[in-house]
Every structure is written in C-alpha cells, then in structure tokens.
Amino acid sequence: MTNQTAVLDEVMELESPLAHSEPAILSGPPGARGAELPAWFRDQQRTAWATFESLPFPNRKDQPWRFSSVDALDLSRYVPGPRLNETERTKILDHSIALDAVAGRLIFADEQLLRRDPLPEPLLKRGVLLMPLERALLEHEDLFRRHFMAQPATLGSAKFAALHQAWVTSGTFVYVPRGVEVELPIEIFHWLHGENAAVFPHILLIADELSKVTVIEHFRSAHRERAGFACGVNDLVVGQGAKVNYICAQNWNDKVLSIQMNATTVSREASGLSLNVHLGGAYSRFESLSRLTGEGARSDLLAVAVTDGTQEFDARTLQDHISPHTTSDLLYKNALTDRARNTFGGLIRVEPHAHFTDAYQTVRNLLLSDDAEANSMPGLEILADNVKCSHGATSGQINEEEMFYLLARGIPLPVAKQLLVSGFLNEVVDRLDHPAITDLVHGLIEDKFQHRPRE
Amino acid sequence: MNKLSITNLRVSIADQEIIRGLSLAVPKGEIHAIMGPNGSGKSTLAKVLTGHPDYKITAGEVLMDGENILALAPDERARKGLFLAFQYPSEIPGVTIANFLRAAVQARLPEGEELEATDYYAKLYEKMDLLEMDRSFTSRSVNEGFSGGEKKRNEILQLAMLQPKYAVLDETDSGLDIDALKVVAHGVNSLRGPNLGVILITHYQRLLDYIIPDHVHVMVQGRIVRSGGKELALELEEKGYESYETVKDEIGEPAMA
Structure with missing residues (x-):
C-alpha cells in the first residue's frame, strides 16, 4: 500500500540495458524527441537552453545557495533514460497504486507515460481535463501558453528552470472548470528507472473559479542503487474562491539529485495548500513561491523532511503578499539523523498596499544526532502597514522527560524515538484534511524508519 | 518472592542524598500508602523505582519477585511488570493515545507477534468506559491540553491496559476535584486483586477515604519512620507531620535544602 520502492530491487535484475546511445543531457536539448512538438514550443525550448547555458552555475557565495552543497549539482553524468521494455513497465505499474480511490491517475517512468487512468465520465462531461503535457499544448494551446512556466524562478534555480523548460516533454496538465469539485484526489507517479537517468517532471494545475481539486505526486526510484536526476516544476494556479491541495511525496532513493521548483498563485478568496514530504534524495532542493494576488487569499505551505545518512534537504521559500487581507502560513518540520543536513531560507514579503496581511513562518528542526546540521534563515520584508507577521526557526533535541515517559511504559528505545519523531511531524501532516492521504504519508514516514538500521 | 522488596536504598541527585536507607516490602495483592511531608523523597522513590536517569543509587537493592531490577x-x-502513574505526566504532542498505548501493548507481546487490532480496541474501550472517558480521547495527543483530572485518568487508563504486577501511584490525587477523585479511585479499586501490588504515594489522607490501604507508612527525610494500618492515615490527617520533627533531628541534617 505504501512505499514499495525497495521491492523492485529484487525483481528488476533481469536484463540491464547498459548500452544505449542517448547523449548526456548537457550535450544539448533533445533533437528528434521533440520533432512532433509544435514550433512555438520548440522555440521556447531552444531559448530556454540558451538561457541555461548563459546562466552561471550556483555558488555558495550567492545568498540563495548559502549553506548548499553546490558540488552535488554536477550534471555531467545524467542521460535521458532508455525506453522501458514490457517486463519493466509491468513491474513498475504493479507498484504504482498508493491511494485506493482516485479520480484519475498518470504514471510516468523515465519521462515515458506508462499508463493513464482517465477521469470518470461525469467529470469529463463537466470539462475537467487530466492529460499529458504534450497533448495539452496541442489541444489547449491558449490556456497552456498563458500559464506554462509563467512565473520566473527567482529563488536561486533560474538555471535549472531553464534546463527544465529546454527538456520537458512529459508531465501533467490538470484543468478544473468553474464550480466543479473533484472529490477524489488525482494521483501521479514519476519513476526514475535507468542508470543515471534524468527526468523533468512537470505539473501545471489550473483550478478555475470556485472549483476544488487535490493532487498527489509520487516521486520514486525503481532501483535502490541507481543514481538519477530529477528537475521538476509544479505550478498551481488557484482561481477565485477555488481550493487546491497539492501533495508532493518525494521518495527517491538516496543516490538521486533532485531539484523541484514550485509557483503557486492564489486569487481572491481562494486557498492553496501544499504539503511536501521529503524523504529521499542525496541532495534534494525545493523552491516554493507563493503569490497571494487577491483579497482574502490564503496559502498554506507545509513540509516535513526526514533525512539520514548524508542526505541533504535544501528549502527556499517566498511568501509574496501582493494584495491586502491575505494570509499565508508556512510550517516546515525536519527530523535529521546521522550526518544529515537541512537548510531553510525563507522570506515573507508584504508588498506596498498589501495591508492587513497575516503571514507566519515557522521552521522546527529535530536533531537526532550530534552530527546532524540544520541552518535556518528566516526573513521578513514588510512594505505595508497593519500587518501581522511572525517568523521563527528553532532546533532542538528529543525532550528527555517525554522519552522517559514512553520508556516507563515499556516502549523500547527505537520505537519510542520513532513515536516522538512521528509526533513531532504529525502537527504538519495532520493539517491536511484528507484522511486517506494523511494515512499514506504517515505510512511513508514509518517506512523510512523501518529501513533504517536499528540502533 | 511474590513481592516488591526495597532494602536499605540510598539515592542521591547532584551529591545530595534524598533517599537515605529506605526499606519497604510490598507483597502482591496489597496496597501500601506512603505518606509524608513535601520534600521527604516520596516522588524520588517513585522515579528511582522506574529507572529515571537523573538519580544515582549509591546503596541498596530493589527486587521484583526476586529479580534485581536496578540493573x-x-x-x-x-x-x-512495574508501572508508574506519574505525578506530572508528560505531554507528547502529535502522538495519539491510541497509538501510544498500542505501542506499549505491542511491546509486551512475544517477538514476531502482531497485536490484534479489534481485541485491542475492545479492551481499550472497556477500560475507558470504566474511567468514564469519552471515546474521542483515543485520537487526542497524549496529555496535550488535558486538564489535571484528564491527565490522571489517562494514567489509570494505562495502568488498566498494561496490567502490571506492581504499580506506583505518585500523588495520583493531586489536581483532582472530588468527582474526578472518585472516578480515579473507582478505577484503581477495580484493578485491586491478588495479582497487583500497589504503592500509593500521597500527601493527603483524602485519597485513602476512597482507596483503602492495607498498610500506611510515614516517610520523612528519605526513610520510612513509622508503619501501621489504615488508621495511621487518620492520625496523620489530624496531627500532621510535626510530631516527626524529632525523628528528623535523630536522622541529622535535612536532606533537602
């Protein structure tokens, strides 16, 4: 039901297609692969590639990359994954169900669409769209072009956003028309499969006025030992009075380099909630831009990260209050073991005239070992009056009295530790009002502990 | 063999001796009340028995059914089979009572055996009914935002669920109004029987109106200075602990500054 990443290891040693001829991603944008795409899109790709090449590589001296292990960003080894054979496809599909009840499901592996479980007839009739990007840019060109990568990546990863745009071909387009509520979640899987494979997961979600939708994206590795690179974008456009929940369940193996860029735009009286669960990756960076563009807009930015070994999780956020009477609430909680590192750099910006803003930013790090390292850089930039803002970042250890209470009940130390860590993270996870997904996330976190060697 | 036996126990914290040669034997099936003024070391005894890391045992032994538990x-x-009902139970944010107790019950099963969820919940609800606790309690975080009475009820719920051989109830009456006190006492009384030995630590006689002890001990300056039947509690209520001042002098310098 939950994380079955490890399972594939045993079954996938059939034939390793080591010899393939794809050139490295750094040798240039895709040629033949993009042949069937419209000219305007290919032009954008070429421009993006030029931008990628012109922008400098991140440097720790740049504030957006302060404390980041920029050496981890060497992209020279990554290549487009080879075509999957039937056996491989079947095995991956067997592991691509996380929620029992969904409105629709898309499953990608190494940029290849393996399966699409379409929306039910009533939703299709009401105009809800769930389709791969390459279909959307042909069939819904105006809508697509208006919103596709409309927000520039300003939190450090402009170079990677350009790389993404130069390469992206597969991904998801979701459109929910005015007044339509999609009750069940939409589930999307992105798998890394080939050795050193590069993927560019993309989702563009547009929720029109008074609509409602929940999307969960799973990021998983088919093999425990294979390195890979994921450079993804998730853009959420929340129309007036609409409500969007977006859950990112990042569970790559610990060899993967992952960069994810998010832009969320929340209109008047609308609400956007994103929950990012970061469990995998060697180096995983997440940039989140939340723009509150209409009065009464609300954005909840939630994240939990559980890192161990030498894993590094690097989060950069901007809560941008553009209109008055807007609310944003960021709550990030990280549990770090071994030599894991976490960095948080976040800014609340209240633009001129965005009076009566409520903005909160809270980061809590739970350090479970002496060698774990957490760096937090919260920030405020207030250019309006009558605002209520707070920000705070703390790091601490497990409370000894809480631990003793559990031990005194006969709960063994490793279990007690796991309970306390889960409890610490639950404050975030339980903010999501969706029991099935909450259970799923709890299960993923639990699995992460199960796979740790026992102390 | 069938007793919790403390012999000549000496305990200090930060070089200050708090328990100074305490001996006490509680056979299974009996309830022993320990009464004493503030600072006499009652709560320290409770924590030491449970193994709290802050305290240093300098002498003595504690045998539970013949086994040295201090190691x-x-x-x-x-x-x-040892249980402590805490005077000040910790709040555990984000961990529900259901999950917390399930982990504790699971820990008592043999290796490889999985807890049967339906049996577990049936038992949990039965015990909660006994303590007049609403079902919604199970999904609340352990002790978080609980009133004093709710916290103490939760301690007794755990006692009922875990079925220890010996239980130490540390000031279980503190912070309870009369109604809550009755409920808690009812819970403890229902668990009373030949398979449970209880050390009931209390400052006031009040609780002993509802949980009738088999024996009462007076603890002053880290020792048991007098033992008697349940009537001793009434005497203490009437006369207070002042009469033991002389005892204090005999022992020497006060244990607590």
Whole structure:
C-alpha cells in the first residue's frame, strides 16, 4: 500500500540495458524527441537552453545557495533514460497504486507515460481535463501558453528552470472548470528507472473559479542503487474562491539529485495548500513561491523532511503578499539523523498596499544526532502597514522527560524515538484534511524508519 | 518472592542524598500508602523505582519477585511488570493515545507477534468506559491540553491496559476535584486483586477515604519512620507531620535544602 520502492530491487535484475546511445543531457536539448512538438514550443525550448547555458552555475557565495552543497549539482553524468521494455513497465505499474480511490491517475517512468487512468465520465462531461503535457499544448494551446512556466524562478534555480523548460516533454496538465469539485484526489507517479537517468517532471494545475481539486505526486526510484536526476516544476494556479491541495511525496532513493521548483498563485478568496514530504534524495532542493494576488487569499505551505545518512534537504521559500487581507502560513518540520543536513531560507514579503496581511513562518528542526546540521534563515520584508507577521526557526533535541515517559511504559528505545519523531511531524501532516492521504504519508514516514538500521 | 522488596536504598541527585536507607516490602495483592511531608523523597522513590536517569543509587537493592531490577533499563522494568502513574505526566504532542498505548501493548507481546487490532480496541474501550472517558480521547495527543483530572485518568487508563504486577501511584490525587477523585479511585479499586501490588504515594489522607490501604507508612527525610494500618492515615490527617520533627533531628541534617 505504501512505499514499495525497495521491492523492485529484487525483481528488476533481469536484463540491464547498459548500452544505449542517448547523449548526456548537457550535450544539448533533445533533437528528434521533440520533432512532433509544435514550433512555438520548440522555440521556447531552444531559448530556454540558451538561457541555461548563459546562466552561471550556483555558488555558495550567492545568498540563495548559502549553506548548499553546490558540488552535488554536477550534471555531467545524467542521460535521458532508455525506453522501458514490457517486463519493466509491468513491474513498475504493479507498484504504482498508493491511494485506493482516485479520480484519475498518470504514471510516468523515465519521462515515458506508462499508463493513464482517465477521469470518470461525469467529470469529463463537466470539462475537467487530466492529460499529458504534450497533448495539452496541442489541444489547449491558449490556456497552456498563458500559464506554462509563467512565473520566473527567482529563488536561486533560474538555471535549472531553464534546463527544465529546454527538456520537458512529459508531465501533467490538470484543468478544473468553474464550480466543479473533484472529490477524489488525482494521483501521479514519476519513476526514475535507468542508470543515471534524468527526468523533468512537470505539473501545471489550473483550478478555475470556485472549483476544488487535490493532487498527489509520487516521486520514486525503481532501483535502490541507481543514481538519477530529477528537475521538476509544479505550478498551481488557484482561481477565485477555488481550493487546491497539492501533495508532493518525494521518495527517491538516496543516490538521486533532485531539484523541484514550485509557483503557486492564489486569487481572491481562494486557498492553496501544499504539503511536501521529503524523504529521499542525496541532495534534494525545493523552491516554493507563493503569490497571494487577491483579497482574502490564503496559502498554506507545509513540509516535513526526514533525512539520514548524508542526505541533504535544501528549502527556499517566498511568501509574496501582493494584495491586502491575505494570509499565508508556512510550517516546515525536519527530523535529521546521522550526518544529515537541512537548510531553510525563507522570506515573507508584504508588498506596498498589501495591508492587513497575516503571514507566519515557522521552521522546527529535530536533531537526532550530534552530527546532524540544520541552518535556518528566516526573513521578513514588510512594505505595508497593519500587518501581522511572525517568523521563527528553532532546533532542538528529543525532550528527555517525554522519552522517559514512553520508556516507563515499556516502549523500547527505537520505537519510542520513532513515536516522538512521528509526533513531532504529525502537527504538519495532520493539517491536511484528507484522511486517506494523511494515512499514506504517515505510512511513508514509518517506512523510512523501518529501513533504517536499528540502533 | 511474590513481592516488591526495597532494602536499605540510598539515592542521591547532584551529591545530595534524598533517599537515605529506605526499606519497604510490598507483597502482591496489597496496597501500601506512603505518606509524608513535601520534600521527604516520596516522588524520588517513585522515579528511582522506574529507572529515571537523573538519580544515582549509591546503596541498596530493589527486587521484583526476586529479580534485581536496578540493573534493568526503564523499558525493561516496565515490560517485566512495574508501572508508574506519574505525578506530572508528560505531554507528547502529535502522538495519539491510541497509538501510544498500542505501542506499549505491542511491546509486551512475544517477538514476531502482531497485536490484534479489534481485541485491542475492545479492551481499550472497556477500560475507558470504566474511567468514564469519552471515546474521542483515543485520537487526542497524549496529555496535550488535558486538564489535571484528564491527565490522571489517562494514567489509570494505562495502568488498566498494561496490567502490571506492581504499580506506583505518585500523588495520583493531586489536581483532582472530588468527582474526578472518585472516578480515579473507582478505577484503581477495580484493578485491586491478588495479582497487583500497589504503592500509593500521597500527601493527603483524602485519597485513602476512597482507596483503602492495607498498610500506611510515614516517610520523612528519605526513610520510612513509622508503619501501621489504615488508621495511621487518620492520625496523620489530624496531627500532621510535626510530631516527626524529632525523628528528623535523630536522622541529622535535612536532606533537602
């Protein structure tokens, strides 16, 4: 039901297609692969590639990359994954169900669409769209072009956003028309499969006025030992009075380099909630831009990260209050073991005239070992009056009295530790009002502990 | 053999001796009340028995059914059948009572055996009914935002669920109004029987109107200075602990500054 990443290891040693001829991603944008795409899109790709090449590589001296292990960003080894054979496809599909009840499901592996479980007839009739990007840019060109990568990546990863745009071909387009509520979640899987494979997961979600939708994206590795690179974008456009929940369940193996860029735009009286669960990756960076563009807009930015070994999780956020009477609430909680590192750099910006803003930013790090390292850089930039803002970042250890209470009940130390860590993270996870997904996330976190060697 | 036996126990914290040669034997099936003024070391005794890491045992032994438990880690002692109802139970944010108790019950099962969820919940609800606790309690975080009475009820719920051989109830009456006190006492009385030995630590006689002890001990300056039947509690209520001042002098310098 939950994380079955490890399972594939045993079954996938059939034939390793080591010899393939794809050139490295750094040798240039895709040629033949993009042949069937419209000219305007290919032009954008070429421009993006030029931008990628012109922008400098991140440097720790740049504030957006302060404390980041920029050496981890060497992209020279990554290549487009080879075509999957039937056996491989079947095995991956067997592991691509996380929620029992969904409105629709898309499953990608190494940029290849393996399966699409379409929306039910009533939703299709009401105009809800769930389709791969390459279909959307042909069939819904105006809508697509208006919103596709409309927000520039300003939190450090402009170079990677350009790389993404130069390469992206597969991904998801979701459109929910005015007044339509999609009750069940939409589930999307992105798998890394080939050795050193590069993927560019993309989702563009547009929720029109008074609509409602929940999307969960799973990021998983088919093999425990294979390195890979994921450079993804998730853009959420929340129309007036609409409500969007977006859950990112990042569970790559610990060899993967992952960069994810998010832009969320929340209109008047609308609400956007994103929950990012970061469990995998060697180096995983997440940039989140939340723009509150209409009065009464609300954005909840939630994240939990559980890192161990030498894993590094690097989060950069901007809560941008553009209109008055807007609310944003960021709550990030990280549990770090071994030599894991976490960095948080976040800014609340209240633009001129965005009076009566409520903005909160809270980061809590739970350090479970002496060698774990957490760096937090919260920030405020207030250019309006009558605002209520707070920000705070703390790091601490497990409370000894809480631990003793559990031990005194006969709960063994490793279990007690796991309970306390889960409890610490639950404050975030339980903010999501969706029991099935909450259970799923709890299960993923639990699995992460199960796979740790026992102390 | 069938007793919790403390012999000549000496305990200090930060070089200050708090328990100074305490001996006490509680056979299974009996309830022993320990009464004493503030600072006499009652709560220290409770924590030491459970294995709290802050205290240093300098002499003596504690045998549970003949086994020396001082060498065991706190969780091992608990699994072998020792229970402490805390005076100030910790709040555990984000961990529900259901999950917390399930982990504790699971820890008592043999290796490889999985807890049967339906049996577990049936038992949990039965015990909660006994303590007049609403079902919604199970989904609340352990002790978080609980009133004093709710916290103490939750301690007794755990006692009922974990079925220890010996239980130490540390000031279980503190912070309870009369109605809550009756409920808690009812819970303890219902668990009373030949398979449970209880040390009931209290400052006031009040609780002993509802949980009638088999024996009462007076603890002053880290020792048991007098033992008697349940009537001793009434005497203490009437006369207070002042009459033991002389005892204090005999012992020497006060244990607590």
